[in-house]
Amino acid sequence: MSNSLPISHLEPRPDSQCLCGSGLPFKDCCSERYKEGPKTTARLHLRERRFGQALIECRQHLTWYVLCHRSHTLPLLKSGKKEGQTLLEVDIAVLADIVNLLSSCYQRLGRTDEFAMVLDHVEHFITDKRWQDKVAYLRSLWWMNTKSDRSKARDCISHLEIANCEDIDILTLYLDVNGEELSFDQKDELFRRIIAGTDEDDIRFQYECALGIARIAICETDEAIRLIEVAIDQFRSTEEDERSLYGKHLFARALQQLGILKHDDDLIRESAKAYSTLLECADECNLSDFAIADYLSEVGKCHDLLGDQIKAIDCFDKSAERYSIPLTQVYLASAYINKGDNESARKVLQAINADELSDVNRQDFALACSTLAAKTCNREDIDIAVAELKCVSPREPYFLNMKNECLVALLETKPSVQQSKLRDLLQKINRYLMLQPNFFGVGVNINNMLDDVDREDE
Numbered sequence: 001m002s003n004s005l006p007i008s009h010l011e012p013r014p015d016s017q018c019l020c021g022s023g024l025p026f027k028d029c030c031s032e033r034y035k036e037g038p039k040t041t042a043r044l045h046l047r048e049r050r051f052g053q054a055l056i057e058c059r060q061h062l063t064w065y066v067l068c069h070r071s072h073t074l075p076l077l078k079s080g081k082k083e084g085q086t087l088l089e090v091d092i093a094v095l096a097d098i099v100n101l102l103s104s105c106y107q108r109l110g111r112t113d114e115f116a117m118v119l120d121h122v123e124h125f126i127t128d129k130r131w132q133d134k135v136a137y138l139r140s141l142w143w144m145n146t147k148s149d150r151s152k153a154r155d156c157i158s159h160l161e162i163a164n165c166e167d168i169d170i171l172t173l174y175l176d177v178n179g180e181e182l183s184f185d186q187k188d189e190l191f192r193r194i195i196a197g198t199d200e201d202d203i204r205f206q207y208e209c210a211l212g213i214a215r216i217a218i219c220e221t222d223e224a225i226r227l228i229e230v231a232i233d234q235f236r237s238t239e240e241d242e243r244s245l246y247g248k249h250l251f252a253r254a255l256q257q258l259g260i261l262k263h264d265d266d267l268i269r270e271s272a273k274a275y276s277t278l279l280e281c282a283d284e285c286n287l288s289d290f291a292i293a294d295y296l297s298e299v300g301k302c303h304d305l306l307g308d309q310i311k312a313i314d315c316f317d318k319s320a321e322r323y324s325i326p327l328t329q330v331y332l333a334s335a336y337i338n339k340g341d342n343e344s345a346r347k348v349l350q351a352i353n354a355d356e357l358s359d360v361n362r363q364d365f366a367l368a369c370s371t372l373a374a375k376t377c378n379r380e381d382i383d384i385a386v387a388e389l390k391c392v393s394p395r396e397p398y399f400l401n402m403k404n405e406c407l408v409a410l411l412e413t414k415p416s417v418q419q420s421k422l423r424d425l426l427q428k429i430n431r432y433l434m435l436q437p438n439f440f441g442v443g444v445n446i447n448n449m450l451d452d453v454d455r456e457d458e
């Protein structure tokens, strides 16, 4: 390319900050090593748990690519040739990919705060709006995944024009950070755009299920069942060895949800088996503790649904040993209630700090308290359940109905009427708790549970 500038002329000065965002002087960082060219083994190092090496290679790759961008793409853009635009698009995609991998390295090394600095640094590489949007996306993701701060995550992408956005990553993240505030119609529209726009089978499967599950919130259970059945049938028709780990995980989840909706124990058993298979390959697949804890919890739910509370409680305990997920404690309490051990259930619920729960988990917590109150009809349990129910303000009609039904039953003055109303509610609440209708509408969070390195390789 006659327009290109030699890369060496574009290097930072030896004492200037390195381009990779390490904060180190260029001469002490990528200076010599980037010249070896693009590094493609960072993923391999990550998978084989050589995280430090992965980080170094990733930094060199970033430095090398930024210099290539400056030497090839920028001159072309300046000359106004149309190849410049094409190259710019490629650069944005590749750089985002490298920065994303860099994020995995920092995460694996437990140095996530350093990654925030990298983002501040790379933001200025390209002035094009699409790159700025990508960086905003990565920053938002960082707030969600490492700080669990949804409102900061929301701020980072609040300026993006979602109506015209075709970037599937941004759309799924937008759903995650705004999910609890979006109306049914807004979610439905986003699900459909993601399904139409993605070229990944598992993403499509996930949002096809989400499309169905969302119907429950507006009390259209039959349509929910139909949509999920279609998605499951389509997944079943794919070759087993072509299914990604993530796809298998979604499949197990979908089977459980359909089983709950249809009161079909065979589907629940199939779901338990699918989760167990995933757990068997935990080492081989490099599953994170969070993922293992989540799967154990899901197997526990299946046992609880099938009436084997002893096994269920065992799974929930094992899950909590691995990684503390607040919802697992809610399920554990439920399993104790179903077993008839109200005392243990009460202890588990009392140990949960409700103020630390997300809005959605708080609803589940309130429902678990209501289940206990319905079971014991004890004054104190009822007071706690009523107080908790009053704390949550769900938007979905389905949950709102359930909350109101609970409140009416719990506040009924005639004890005999109260008890029969509460008993009717019990089954209903239990099923809802297990269903977790918000799950499929969430993309980034659950992607993150699985090893993203394996995922990107597939």
Ligand SMILES: [Zn+2]
Pocket: 018, 019, 020, 021, 022, 029, 030, 031, 059, 060, 063
């Ligand atoms: Zn460097």
